[in-house]
Amino acid sequence: MDKMLKLSSSPHIHCGASTTSVMRDVIIALIPASIAGTLIFGLRSLLVIAVCVATCVLSELLFNIIAKKDMTIKDLSAAVTGLLLALNLPANIPVWQCVVGSLFAIVIVKSLFGGIGRNLVNPAITARVFMLVSFGNMAKQAFPKGVDTVSGATPLEQIANDNTPKLLDLFLGTTGGAIGETCAAALIIGFIYLLVRRVITWHIPVAFVGSVFVLSYFLEGFDAFKALALILSGGLMIGAVFMATDYVTSPSTSSGKIVFGIGAGILTVLIRHFGSYPEGVSFAILLMNILNPYIEKFTARKVFGGTK
DSSP states (O other): OGGGOOOOOSOOSOOSOOHHHHHHHHHHHHHHHHHHHHHHHOTHHHHHHHHHHHHHHHHHHHHHHHTTOOOOGGGSHHHHHHHHHHHTSOTTSOHHHHHHHHHIIIIIIIGGGTSTTTOSSOHHHHHHHHHHHHOGGGGSOBOOTTSOTTTOOOHHHHHHTTOOOOHHHHHHTOSSBOTTTSOHHHHHHHHHHHHHTTSSOSHHHHHHHHHHHHHHHHHTTSOHHHHHHHHTSTTHHHIIIIITTOTTTSOSSHHHHHHHHHHHHHHHHHHHHHSSSSOOHHHHHHHHHHHHHHHHHHTOOOOTTSOO
16 A cells, blocks of 8 residues: 555656647747848848857857756757847847857856746846947947938937827837847737637736836827837837746746736836936846745745645
8 A cells, every 4th residue: 555655855746748848839929020021121130040049059068068957958948048139139249249148148147047937037138238338339230221320210209309109110020229129019919829728828918018008108208109018119028928928937836926027017118218328128037036036935826724
């Protein structure tokens, strides 16, 4: 009888999903944004994507070999990190900066902390912040063909100068910016796919985008058009859907996710309006990653029969 008794820690039911399947779904969800970025900014976008993905995978492979760790590149997490980083970069960025940023994301942010599941902050978003601070040309975004890159301004700069772009241009992505952040339509398709596949929930993206809209509405003089333009501009959509929802660096409870999303939204608006950087999404997500353990602690569910 004793041999039939098996003890193990929870969870006791497996949903069938694995790290590899989740990462594969994220890659599929990012395909529309990748295609849109290539069509808008040209084939140079594919080079940036290829370099970032290849560098991330290769650096994780070499790190595991040198550190004598189990090989983890098959779980596709390094490929996802490279793809997310690339989509957050301008298409005209020098290739060597892509390599440096990718190495920083995998080796410094992810691998040195123990690998997937142990990193304190999102590797892709942290690498983007590192590159934004280190490389001045990161602020010089790429522009679609036909747009004057000398006098042209990114949507956030245009809005700040009371020259709000057309909402259709922002929705389709025919504006200046990073490869994967401009086309809101493609990002919404990816968002719907992840929801249907139950890879993510609605809590963080909706709370994030909603709080930015509400605060922007009040700060912009109750101008709904400008507030809507602000949520379609910059890296808000890709950050809310693909970066802020990272399993490791975001809360696991529904209430915690909402707190996380609202906090990120508030920080984004404050940085956009009062900070020295025109875009605040990356910094906001990074700061909320740091606060995540505290959010997780205060929103944790009470164990049945126990005390909180």
